[in-house]
Every structure is written in structure tokens, then in C-alpha cells.
Amino acid sequence: MFEFTYPWFALALVLPILVALAPAHLTRFRAVKHSHFEQFQALSQQKLSKGAVKLTPLFWQRSLVILLYLSLVLAAMRPVYWGEVNTIETQGREMLVAVDLSGSMEARDFADEEGIEQRRIDVVKNLLEEFLSQRESDRVGLIAFGDAAYLQSPFTSDFITLRQLLAEMDVRMAGPGTAIGDAIGVAVNHFEHAQTTHQTLILMTDGRDTNSNFPPIEAAHFAAEHGITIHSIAIGDPASVGEEAIDMEMLNRIADLTGGVVFEAQDASDLQQVYTQIDQLEPAVFDSYSVRPKLELYYYPIGVVLALILTALLVVLLKLSRNINKGEK
CATH class of the missing domain: 3.40.50.410 (von Willebrand factor, type A domain)
Structure with a gap:
């Protein structure tokens, strides 16, 4: 039989919904001040943008965060598997x-x-x-x-x-x-x-x-x-x-x-x-006396968390390596 030791930790799944309903967070970028801004913009061929923008994560970034969060909540709920009850007689x-x-x-x-x-x-x-x-x-x-x-x-x-x-x-x-x-x-x-x-x-x-x-x-x-x-x-x-x-x-x-x-x-x-x-x-x-085997399963979602973190670090390192190589060229 499969069950959770702390099922009330499932309430933490509501937090991402509350975060999504919250106002968007605006991130400031450095602005360039110039007396002839229009001419500078025409020469640089860059489009005008607002002074603050909303960062939109990429699909893989969004998926990574969701999987990490779900895995952590699942581990916190501490899933266990109970085997069949065995009666041992002395x-x-x-x-x-x-x-x-x-x-x-x-x-x-x-x-x-x-x-x-x-x-x-x-x-x-x-x-x-x-x-x-x-x-x-x-x-x-x-x-x-x-x-x-x-x-x-x-x-x-x-x-x-x-x-x-x-x-x-x-x-x-x-x-x-x-x-x-x-x-x-x-x-x-x-x-x-x-x-x-x-x-x-x-x-x-x-x-x-x-x-x-x-x-x-x-x-x-x-x-x-x-x-x-x-x-x-x-x-x-x-x-x-x-x-x-x-x-x-x-x-x-x-x-x-x-x-x-x-x-x-x-x-x-x-x-x-x-x-x-x-x-x-x-x-x-x-x-x-009765003995019922108990198998702890929380280490599986913990393993998923570690694997995802290592994957994200690997992706970041690869991007940094590419940027460094481009800069050298």
C-alpha cells in the first residue's frame, strides 16, 4: 500500500498559483542618455523599449522550475510503501x-x-x-x-x-x-x-x-x-x-x-x-508479533532534484563557454 507520511505538505502546491496571480515583477535596465538620441538610435538600428521590462523565462527554464518544485513538495510529503503484514511467532x-x-x-x-x-x-x-x-x-x-x-x-x-x-x-x-x-x-x-x-x-x-x-x-x-x-x-x-x-x-x-x-x-x-x-x-x-515492511520513497524525488540542478548547471556552463569562445573570436 502506498501512502504519504505528511500529506498536508500538498498544500504547498497552491503557492505557485498565488505567485502567478501576483503583479508582474519589472526589472530595470540601464538606459543610455544622449542629446541626439533619435539619430543614435537610427545609426545603431536598435528598437526603442521601455525603461522596465517583464522577463519571460524560456520554456526549458519554466519546465525546470516546475519539476524542481513538484519534486521538493513530493519529497516533503515523504511517500512510503507498506508491504504485506507478516505475523512472526516465537x-x-x-x-x-x-x-x-x-x-x-x-x-x-x-x-x-x-x-x-x-x-x-x-x-x-x-x-x-x-x-x-x-x-x-x-x-x-x-x-x-x-x-x-x-x-x-x-x-x-x-x-x-x-x-x-x-x-x-x-x-x-x-x-x-x-x-x-x-x-x-x-x-x-x-x-x-x-x-x-x-x-x-x-x-x-x-x-x-x-x-x-x-x-x-x-x-x-x-x-x-x-x-x-x-x-x-x-x-x-x-x-x-x-x-x-x-x-x-x-x-x-x-x-x-x-x-x-x-x-x-x-x-x-x-x-x-x-x-x-x-x-x-x-x-x-x-x-x-506483526511486522510490516516499510519502504521509504522520498529519496527518489530528491534524486530528481539533484539531477535537474546538475542539468541546469551544465546548461549554464555550456552557455558561458560559448559566450567566451565568441568573445575570443
Whole structure:
């Protein structure tokens, strides 16, 4: 659709009409005073004229002025062309990631490519870095839990902030214990504000609950009633014993109750199965907004003005050049 931003500038087209109705402007010429003017006029063979005359512009001069004026008025009206309205929808999935910060996450039962031992919490951070890089169109929330569970971040697509929060996390920040059931409870409460029907919690833990006020299995039943799927990622060596042992039986029960899967994360490639599970979920529309392309056209009449001015200057220069050449001859 074509329209003018400032259509009232069209009133300026009336000004030339008012100028045309105004009295003619008379331009004075130098007169020659001579005692025998008639004889001088006869010898020069020039016709007599009035002392003031009305200048009449040539056709090209008149056309040039009209085009210049029309182009300037058109540019001042600022013509624009509006394209078709496009509706853009922000789609994706919403999920929560619960990170275990208990004392047992300090155990070093992983090794990097160079054979250097790594803490479980450092492996979790590396896995989540890989995870976030795969979820650019999704919204992710973050839960940290130890003796208690805390919502670190609501659902967000601001992965820069999420990465900063992850970098600042460390063992025992939420206490030395492990409250897996409370973390699931926090997730259930936060999912009440979700915009998706497919609700997923990724539980990253060494799987041994010690401090929950809400027992993990009961919390899993509660999550299942609310349609929440819990994928558990066991962090650590399954052969560990004592406080560092992984309670795989509990994690499997949580997964069975909520329709999730349990993974043993030995490296980043183990998360590919989690990505596949999540990618099968139908994305939801988070937000939508309309965009209408706008093309400014005022620079076209401005270009015409510049072209006409350059043409007029060229004509004047050519006339001056001819006059100079005649004078030299």
C-alpha cells in the first residue's frame, strides 16, 4: 500500500498559483542618455523599449522550475510503501533443569581427554553448556538444590544469563545435602506458569536423596499427576559406594512414574538421547508479533532534484563557454 507520511505538505502546491496571480515583477535596465538620441538610435538600428521590462523565462527554464518544485513538495510529503503484514511467532519448548550442588558432587570420578580428574559439578557444567547450545529456540529454567531447592532462573531464552549463573554455581552453595524431592516440588510449582503442554524436567544429580522434606517418589507421583516428564541424568561412576554412590533404583522409579528416561552421563555424547527425546515434543507458541515492511520513497524525488540542478548547471556552463569562445573570436 502506498501512502504519504505528511500529506498536508500538498498544500504547498497552491503557492505557485498565488505567485502567478501576483503583479508582474519589472526589472530595470540601464538606459543610455544622449542629446541626439533619435539619430543614435537610427545609426545603431536598435528598437526603442521601455525603461522596465517583464522577463519571460524560456520554456526549458519554466519546465525546470516546475519539476524542481513538484519534486521538493513530493519529497516533503515523504511517500512510503507498506508491504504485506507478516505475523512472526516465537516457538519452542519450555523445560527446567535441576542441578545437584550437594557435597557428593565434588567427587572426582571423571577424567578429561588429558586424563586430568574432574569434579562431578564441573562435568555437569560442561554438559549443560552443550545442552544450551542445542536449545536456541527454547526457553529454559534453572533450579539449584542441596539441603533445599531454589529457583535460580525462570523460563528464559537469555542463555547468556543462564551460562553466567551456571559458571557461578559450586558445590555446597545450597548446603551439603541432596533434596531431590524438593527440587521436583519446585519444578511442579513453576510449571504452573508454563505456556506449554509438554512439561519436561531434566534432573542432573548423583541420585542419593538425603534432605528432602518432600520424598522423591512422592514428588514424582505429584509431578506425574501434573503431566511433567522427568528425565534423570546420573552424574558419576555407577560403581561408587558410600556417600558418593548413585541411587539408580530411585532415579529409575522417578523416570518410570513420569514417563521419563534415565541416562548415565559419561560425556557430552550421552546427552544426545535427551536431545532426541525433547525434539520429539511439539513446540508451543510463546509470543507473536506483526511486522510490516516499510519502504521509504522520498529519496527518489530528491534524486530528481539533484539531477535537474546538475542539468541546469551544465546548461549554464555550456552557455558561458560559448559566450567566451565568441568573445575570443
